[in-house]
Amino acid sequence: MGVWYATREDVKGALDYAETARSDRRVDQAIEAASRWIEGFLHRRFYPEIATRYFDYPGQYARPWRLWLDDSELISLTSISSGGVTIDPATVFLEPNRSGPPYNRVELNIGTNSAFGGGQTTQRDITITGLWGYNSTDTAAAAAAAPAGSTDTTLTVGPADGIGVGQVLRVGSERMLVTGRSMADTGQTLQTPLDAQQKSVSVAVSDGTGFEVGEVLLLDSERMLVVDIAGNQLTVKRAWDGSVPAAHTGSAIYALRRLTVTRGALGTTAATISQGDTVYRWEVPGPVRTLCIAEALVTLMQQSSGYARTTGVGSSARQVGGGTIAKTQYGLSIESLREQAYTSHGRKARMRAV
Template identity: 60%
Template structure:
């Protein structure tokens, strides 16, 4: 899977439909399409990727001899820069524009230094830049590891307690210097059981008594026997839930039944140019956050694709509407959202490639 700008859970909440439980692959496919379409719309990739990229010097840009336009290779930060095999110190170059931080679209030699581009045997791939490429590296703390990751090849990690509620399939995580892509969720025992007198098989039986409400989080999905429940509120040691969530079946549950939550994550290791490593217990987990409007458009595009597929990309007219027997679904609001995202995050110049 590629990097998505929203999670499977985002789309499932937006749909609020049993359909999503049986069609997670359909939602994933819609997210992949939506994310790539937004990159094409905005002429940029938003996610951070570590790597080395090479540039010709001199090139066909027609720029000043101290200025390198990065074109589609936007920079967040530089780790190492060299030209013609000569290392250029971090004090000898400038990242521009400097008015708002990344993304940087050009790199300039500081004219107050003795550094210069060129000097290689040929102009081809004369400049080498190792750095973090992309739009921005905005992160949110997402708890800590509940268990050490003792192998660089391990494909499942456990996140401490309710912090896992802010993560979903498609999230980009960072632990230390390693980035990971969340590819699935696994239910694990929370160590707590159903209190009170249990639960009846009624949609309005929404109060779940637990021994420690602080161990759960709003928006967390719980599993009690074979029924999934969405936590919508917490008051003391009572959880208010939405029953039969995610297409599961409403059922009766006796007191003392174990409560599970999806706090173990299936992950792809060493993602986005990083190297898989071991991590200690309680190591901090960071979640990369795409720009808000980009995330909103990704969800909207994915929801539109899923619902349009279900309707055969058409809808029958009601009696008296006239015309042909089918029409396209109204996408006026979606078109407006696309325009707003392009206006706020689209790249309008020096694109060259995506």
Template identity: 60%
Template sequence: MGVWYATREDVMRALDSKLTARNSAQIDRALESASRDAEALCHRRFYPETATKYFDWPDSQSGTSWRLWLDDSELISVTTLTSGDTTISAADFFLEPNRSGPPYNRIEIDLDSSAAFGGGNTHQRDITVTGLFGYRNDETTAGTLAAAISSTTATTASVNGAAAAALGVGSVIRVDSERMLVTGRAMADTGQNLGGSGLTAQANSVTVAVTDGTAFAVDEVLLIDSERMLIVDIAGNNLTVIRAWDGSVLAAHAAGVDIYASRTLTVTRGALGTTAATHSNGATVQRWDPPGPVRDLVIAEVMNRITNEQAGYARTRRTGDSTSHDQAKQARDLPALREQVYASHGRKARLRGV
């Protein structure tokens, strides 16, 4: 899978969809398509990727000898810059425009320095840029690892309750210097048991007594016997939940039964140009956050696609003369949302210097 700009859980909650393998596969496919469509609309990739890229110099599209236009290879930061096998110090170049930080669309040599582009045997791939490419590297601390990742080939990561609530299938996470893509989730034993007198098979029996309420988080999904529950509030060692979540069946549960939570992540290791490494128990899990409007657009596009598929792309739209037409019905606000996202996050054509 590629990088998605929303998660499976975002869409399921927006659609109030039940967690089933069939729904998951349909939503995942739509997320992939909608994310690529957002990139095509905005003419840029938003996710951060560590990479080394090469540029010709002189470049026929460049108007000055000291400016390199990056075009669709936008930069967040530079690790090393070389030209003609000569390393250019970070003090001798600027990332532009510098008004509000990344994304940077060009590199300019400091004219007050002795550095210069060129000097290679040929113009081909004269300039080498190693760094973090993309739109922005906006991250939020999601939580911590609940167990060490002791192998570079392991494909699962155990996280604590806060991370489990903050992450979904499609999230991009970073632990230490390694980025990973979350491709699946599974239940894990929390080590705690249902306290009090248990739960009755009634929707208003919503208090789950636990030993340590701090080990859980709001929006985390629990599994008790075969019933899923969503945590909506925590007061001390009492969790307030919504019963029969994700289409599971309301049932009675005896005190002392195990409490499971969706805390085991299936991940793609060493993603986006990083290297798989080992990580200690308690290591911080950072979640990369796509731009808000882009995320909203992807969710809307997926919802529109899913509902159209469910109707066989034959939902009807009534016109002024009360005539029905067999054609796909598109939400009225989608075109406006697309225009807003392009206006705020689209990469516009630049004027090329001669």
């Protein structure tokens, strides 16, 4: 799969889907399709990726100190060379400096001796290594609960804030893609018996600081969603993810904290992870994440109806799932989200002088 702009949990939470392998596959396909569509619609990739890219010399009619990056937007520069000659990054300006990153061009400081050119041809004369994408903003989400070697593909974390399938994580300089989640023992047990009634929503634990609001717990065979925490009492939503409510006494408490990950992703190198290392999650720009969820929802609901969903009756019936306000008077919500995302995060065309 590619990098997603929403997690499986984002979409399933909006749909209130039960946790089944069948629904997971459908949701994953919808998110993948929505993410790739967004990249085409907004003309940019948002995730951070370390890579080396090659560019032609600007040309005899262009400003010789300026290189437009076009669709290869830069977050930070590691090294740059031209014609095989290394250019000191300190003599390079990343522009626009007032609003970047992302940066759409690099300029040489004309007060120095740095210059582009010098290769045998203009093709691929300039080589740039750096962090590419829209942003690399991330937030501390959890701590590693157990060490992991550089070849391990599972990572167990502590109480996790907003980590889901499809998330881009970072530990140190390594980035990882979350491809699955499973239950891990929290080391705590139920302190007070719990009956099978839906109205019984208070779960007593020995240490409430060991949990996070939004976590999914497993007691015996029943899943529960943590909606609030007060001291050592967890307020939960019973029978979550299609499980069946049951009575529990002294049950071990498990949580979705064992992550299946793709190591060394997005140009990084897999490294050893120590217990207690901070796990960061990459923050997708808000409008992009919202649009991805919405597009995935439209796809899933259209699939369920054989792409025949309509609104209204008779002559007022309209096809669901697209169109413009002017043409169909339908799709205002999804169209508005598309327009908002394009206005705030779409890469606009650049006019070039001949």
